[in-house]
Amino acid sequence: MKTSNKILLSVGAVAVLAACGGMGSKGGNAGFPSADQAIASSWENIPAGWEKRLVQDDTQKVCSAARDKPSKADAERVEKMNLAMKVVYPASGKLVGDWKKGEAIAQSGYGMRVGDDAPNRANGGNCYACHQMTKAELSFGTLGPGLNQYGKLRGNSETIVKYTYDKIYNSQAFSACSNMPRFGHNAILNPEQIADLVGLLMDPASPVNQ
Numbered sequence: 001m002k003t004s005n006k007i008l009l010s011v012g013a014v015a016v017l018a019a020c021g022g023m024g025s026k027g028g029n030a031g032f033p034s035a036d037q038a039i040a041s042s043w044e045n046i047p048a049g050w051e052k053r054l055v056q057d058d059t060q061k062v063c064s065a066a067r068d069k070p071s072k073a074d075a076e077r078v079e080k081m082n083l084a085m086k087v088v089y090p091a092s093g094k095l096v097g098d099w100k101k102g103e104a105i106a107q108s109g110y111g112m113r114v115g116d117d118a119p120n121r122a123n124g125g126n127c128y129a130c131h132q133m134t135k136a137e138l139s140f141g142t143l144g145p146g147l148n149q150y151g152k153l154r155g156n157s158e159t160i161v162k163y164t165y166d167k168i169y170n171s172q173a174f175s176a177c178s179n180m181p182r183f184g185h186n187a188i189l190n191p192e193q194i195a196d197l198v199g200l201l202m203d204p205a206s207p208v209n210q
């Protein structure tokens with residue numbers, strides 16, 4: 001590319017940036033859609049029932065405005081709001097399920113994709129994307145705390161079992177603006193799957209506790 005073209009391009013880029021700055025400072029959008037409108041209009045063929053995924057709920061609004069660093073008062077409000085939300089438990093009443101199934105769910109990142117999901121294949125929890133859970137698994141993310149030895153360290157009192165279930169169900173009830181998805185609240189995982197994950201974390205026979 002010739003130097004003169006390069007200069008012209010850079011001047012163009014600066015002009016565009018300046019225009020954006022001007023738009024922002026005036027608060028108008030000069031005929032362009034807002035980010036919310038652009039997002040809403042770019043999803044024309046979403047599966048039925050997914051519309052609400054495009055609209056922030058009150059928790060997300062508070063957390064977005066605070067860039068996930070809420071004030072003490074906002075954090076308390078978010079946690080209180082989420083604690084008051086419904087938690088559905090497995091019909092069996094058993095909160096500690098099968099750790100082997102739990103391990104498969106923790107390993108799977110399947111699901112929640114637009115249009116592509118096999119209808120009868122269950123969503124995964126993708127827990128390893130953020131947590132170390134077992135010593136054996138070498139590939140894990142570190143956005144969340146390591147959960148290896150979880151049951152061994154915490155014991156398996158009813159309180160801890162219930163906390164663990166409720167935490168996976170709705171992380172925001174205990175830690176406002178957490179990066180952890182609200183698996184039960186947002187119907188990513190069903191109650192039986194969540195109980196199986198509690199099994200993975202709590203069961204003395206689970207690889208988490210070896």
Ligand code: HEC
Binds near residue numbers: 144168174180183
């Ligand atoms: C996108 C990242 C992410 C994913 C995926 C994720 N978590 Fe978390 N998790 C976190 C973060 C960050 C924390 C710490 C903040 C908090 O407590 O919410 C956390 C905290 C936790 C805690 C509380 C630990 C404690 O010390 O009390 C548990 C239990 C937990 N996660 C289990 C899971 C399970 C089970 C899954 C899979 C179904 C999962 N997480 C998926 C990010 C994630």
